[in-house]
Amino acid sequence: MSSELFPSNVIIIGAGVFGLSTALAIAKRHPTTKVTVIDRLVPPVADGESVDTTRCIRADYDDPVYARLAKEAQRKLEDDPDLSRHMFRQGMTWVSDGQPDENTESWKVQFELAKASSNPDDIVIFNSREEVYQTIHGENALPPSNVKPRWTMGYCNLENAFIDAKECIQVYYDRCLRIPSMTVRCGTPVRQITSVNGKATGVILEDGNSVTADLVIVAAGAWSNKLVDLGNRASSIAIAVAWIKVTPEEEARWKGMSITTNLNTGLNLFPPYRGEMKVLCRLGGYKNTVLVQHPEDPSRTMQISHPRTLITHPSDLIPADAEATIRENLREIMPMLADRPFDRTRLCWRSRAPTEDFLIAPHPRIAGIHLATAGSGHGWKFLPVIGDFIVDSVQGTLPRELQEMWAFHRYHERVRPDRNFASIVLETNSIHLSAPPERWRYTARLDHQG
Numbered sequence: 262m263s264s265e266l267f268p269s270n271v272i273i274i275g276a277g278v279f280g281l282s283t284a285l286a287i288a289k290r291h292p293t294t295k296v297t298v299i300d301r302l303v304p305p306v307a308d309g310e311s312v313d314t315t316r317c318i319r320a321d322y323d324d325p326v327y328a329r330l331a332k333e334a335q336r337k338l339e340d341d342p343d344l345s346r347h348m349f350r351q352g353m354t355w356v357s358d359g360q361p362d363e364n365t366e367s368w369k370v371q372f373e374l375a376k377a378s379s380n381p382d383d384i385v386i387f388n389s390r391e392e393v394y395q396t397i398h399g400e401n402a403l404p405p406s407n408v409k410p411r412w413t414m415g416y417c418n419l420e421n422a423f424i425d426a427k428e429c430i431q432v433y434y435d436r437c438l439r440i441p442s443m444t445v446r447c448g449t450p451v452r453q454i455t456s457v458n459g460k461a462t463g464v465i466l467e468d469g470n471s472v473t474a475d476l477v478i479v480a481a482g483a484w485s486n487k488l489v490d491l492g493n494r495a496s497s498i499a500i501a502v503a504w505i506k507v508t509p510e511e512e513a514r515w516k517g518m519s520i521t522t523n524l525n526t527g528l529n530l531f532p533p534y535r536g537e538m539k540v541l542c543r544l545g546g547y548k549n550t551v552l553v554q555h556p557e558d559p560s561r562t563m564q565i566s567h568p569r570t571l572i573t574h575p576s577d578l579i580p581a582d583a584e585a586t587i588r589e590n591l592r593e594i595m596p597m598l599a600d601r602p603f604d605r606t607r608l609c610w611r612s613r614a615p616t617e618d619f620l621i622a623p624h625p626r627i628a629g630i631h632l633a634t635a636g637s638g639h640g641w642k643f644l645p646v647i648g649d650f651i652v653d654s655v656q657g658t659l660p661r662e663l664q665e666m667w668a669f670h671r672y673h674e675r676v677r678p679d680r681n682f683a684s685i686v687l688e689t690n691s692i693h694l695s696a697p698p699e700r701w702r703y704t705a706r707l708d709h710q711g
């Protein structure tokens with residue numbers, strides 16, 4: 262598609278990483294195109310996947326394509342002063358329990374990769390449980406002896422960083438607001454994408470108003486599968502997150518620590534930031550199955566997992582099994598926080614593909630709808646580059662390897678046995694939730710953690 266043929270009127274549903282990055286890329290490359298960004302809420306959207314206190318920025322993927330793109334994205338984040346002032350290059354430590362299983366094998370692969378792809382001076386190795394513990398607590402500190410050792414060896418890649426995700430989304434949103442060709446309509450969800458004779462014509466909002474366009478880009482994250490039938494290509498899965506308040510003395514003591522993740526237990530611990538520490542369970546997750554009207558055929562229904570968030574259920578807490586996992590891990594790696602009350606918790610919903618690849622492709626049945634979703638738990642770091650790839654995809658100029666990787670139909674072909682997978686089952690004994698989400702059997706791709 263030549264530049265002149267690019268649609269003159271585009272709707273983007275969703276103002277997270279995928280939507281805002283796309284809006285800015287269109288404004289830059291096709292300044293005469295009229296763009297309308299629509300979101301249920303005003304960005305930074307409190308329950309959106311892109312909005313959080315922190316996100317990991319790294320490029321040490323085992324997949325050379327993602328590694329290359331992540332490196333380019335990290336460089337752009339660092340070169341953008343509005344974003345880089347929210348970025349803290351303190352490294353990421355990956356820990357293993359050293360037991361002979363697939364997670365430990367995966368850890369070894371990641372370690373070799375980090376060594377091969379990073380400056381050798383940026384890789385720090387921790388050969389023992391004491392060294393892992395001391396990297397957080399200081400050189401004379403000793404790990405507790407009354408727990409089963411799971412944090413026993415690790416390495417840190419000092420090239421990795423954490424970023425204030427909410428502040429950066431605010432930066433991107435503010436940039437959109439300043440662009441004359443862009444309209445931002447936030448506060449009312451899209452109810453339905455309209456189409457005539459197999460071609461999208463626009464959207465109807467929940468308040469009954471309609472907006473017309475030549476192209477509708479669905480960047481609605483974990484909510485996308487209600488607006489379009491994604492089949493098994495992407496499903497909505499929640500990850501449990503908790504925040505714990507720390508004292509100024511504790512913050513000063515742990516300030517320099519890296520993001521620390523145990524590949525066997527799935528616990529992901531962030532350095533203290535603004536008086537609190539964030540902890541999340543990266544393995545496993547939760548579904549919330551609902552029956553909705555089929556977007557292409559109102560006479561049919563379809564069953565999907567759909568986000569249930571603090572916006573509609575403010576009293577929800579994370580499931581009890583997630584809390585237990587977090588506290589059990591803390592007992593070994595941050596024992597002084599293990600019994601401290603959570604300040605707040607959240608189930609953070611993500612749109613996840615079985616291969617953890619993104620979905621950036623035309624809708625397989627309806628012309629004029631483009632899909633830009635399935636961030637799959639690792640898409641945030643691509644903020645400065647993902648929008649350009651989505652525009653390339655709309656234009657049909659996406660490089661072939663990316664086109665195939667992110668296509669609608671290719672998901673099952675990319676689940677290759679030689680990739681790093683671990684099977685996890687989480688029991689959801691969610692006494693905190695009035696209507697508990699379901700148990701979910703899940704396969705996680707370890708190299709895409711964060």
Ligand SMILES: Cc1cc2nc3c(=O)[nH]c(=O)nc-3n(C[C@H](O)[C@H](O)[C@H](O)COP(=O)(O)OP(=O)(O)OC[C@H]3O[C@@H](n4cnc5c(N)ncnc54)[C@H](O)[C@@H]3O)c2cc1C
Binds near residue numbers: 316451482485541
């Ligand atoms: C717990 C967790 C930790 C993560 N950690 C990392 C990390 O460390 N590093 C990393 O790179 N990535 C990470 N990710 C992944 C990353 O956050 C996502 O890939 C990325 O934010 C996805 O962005 P998005 O734009 O697709 O989704 P979202 O940010 O959710 O945007 C979708 C938007 O669509 C809107 N919307 C939905 N339905 C409608 C509707 N009907 N009408 C109008 N608007 C609608 C929503 O309100 C929302 O604002 C993590 C994800 C999770 C869940």
